[in-house]
Amino acid sequence: MQLFSIFGNPVSHSRSPLMHNSVFKNLHYNACYTRTHLEDGTKLKETFFALGLSGANVTVPHKEAAFHACDEVRGFAKTVGVVNTLINENGRLIGYNTDADGFIYAIEEFKDIQNILILGAGGTAKALAARFKQENLDVTVLNRSEGRLPYFSELGCKTSTWDGFILSKFDLVVNTTSAGLKDENLPAPEELIESILNATNYVADAIYGKLTPFLQMAKEKKIIYKDGADMLLGQGVLANELFVNGSLEKEAIKREMQKSFLL
Ligand code: NDP
Numbered sequence: 001m002q003l004f005s006i007f008g009n010p011v012s013h014s015r016s017p018l019m020h021n022s023v024f025k026n027l028h029y030n031a032c033y034t035r036t037h038l039e040d041g042t043k044l045k046e047t048f049f050a051l052g053l054s055g056a057n058v059t060v061p062h063k064e065a066a067f068h069a070c071d072e073v074r075g076f077a078k079t080v081g082v083v084n085t086l087i088n089e090n091g092r093l094i095g096y097n098t099d100a101d102g103f104i105y106a107i108e109e110f111k112d113i114q115n116i117l118i119l120g121a122g123g124t125a126k127a128l129a130a131r132f133k134q135e136n137l138d139v140t141v142l143n144r145s146e147g148r149l150p151y152f153s154e155l156g157c158k159t160s161t162w163d164g165f166i167l168s169k170f171d172l173v174v175n176t177t178s179a180g181l182k183d184e185n186l187p188a189p190e191e192l193i194e195s196i197l198n199a200t201n202y203v204a205d206a207i208y209g210k211l212t213p214f215l216q217m218a219k220e221k222k223i224i225y226k227d228g229a230d231m232l233l234g235q236g237v238l239a240n241e242l243f244v245n246g247s248l249e250k251e252a253i254k255r256e257m258q259k260s261f262l263l
């Protein structure tokens with residue numbers, strides 16, 4: 001039997017085990033998916049092989065560490081330096097990124113998106129910003145601290161910390177910070193979020209499974225919003241395709257994964 005896992009800190013909230021096990025069980029694929037709490041991202045590779053894994057997903061805050069842990073990185077993950085899916089290919093660790101395409105899938109129903117504000121500058125923000133730029137969208141990145149912003153400037157995004165932020169009109173605002181994941185924080189000071197929400201058409205949060213304080217505010221303002229569930233589904237289907245190496249149909253994977261959302 002093949003073994004898969006998700007690495008993260010925190011990781012107890014993750015729905016990935018349910019999603020992937022639903023596919024494996026219902027499509028009779030001989031594998032099991034578990035979760036691994038990992039404190040130190042530099043221990044990712046040795047832990048992966050010590051557990052005898054065939055593949056894994058990586059979540060907050062280890063996606064950049066995962067990129068550095070790989071023997072080879074393929075596809076879009078190479079562009080962004082962020083890995084969320086790992087495959088054991090004959091003892092070599094291969095890295096992929098399925099988050100960004102998962103998000104594109106999630107926002108398909110939002111119309112006329114040209115101008116996007118990303119809150120946060122971590123791994124998820126990098127993947128989304130790079131993918132949005134590929135689509136020639138206008139991207140602004142707003143983060144709590146300065147340190148991670150140069151990557152986004154080089155990509156052609158406008159960047160700012162909370163202090164220097166100049167408000168303009170956005171079609172979509174996406175929260176990619178972990179504020180609201182395990183706490184009740186907003187992704188930026190309340191007055192700032194308030195003014196941003198007053199100037200946007202759509203709102204999305206990468207966090208799923210709860211109404212974050214950010215989404216709560218959007219809801220109160222009657223803005224169309226969605227949480228990270230569809231993004232989770234999109235990235236999960238693409239990751240599972242890699243795990244089973246083409247031996248299951250994509251539509252069947254999606255159908256069984258969707259069922260796990262009802263559990
Ligand atoms: P990272 O750790 O790489 O980045 C976190 C970002 O959040 C940083 O920019 C950090 O700012 C900012 N941040 C953290 N805490 C706060 C706070 N209290 N207030 C304001 N900003 C804060 O995380 P990831 O990009 O890997 O993940 C981010 C979120 O997206 C997580 O909640 C994760 O669960 C979710 N996610 C959901 C997915 C889905 O499928 N739905 C897929 C991927 C991620 P600074 O630089 O100043 O430290």
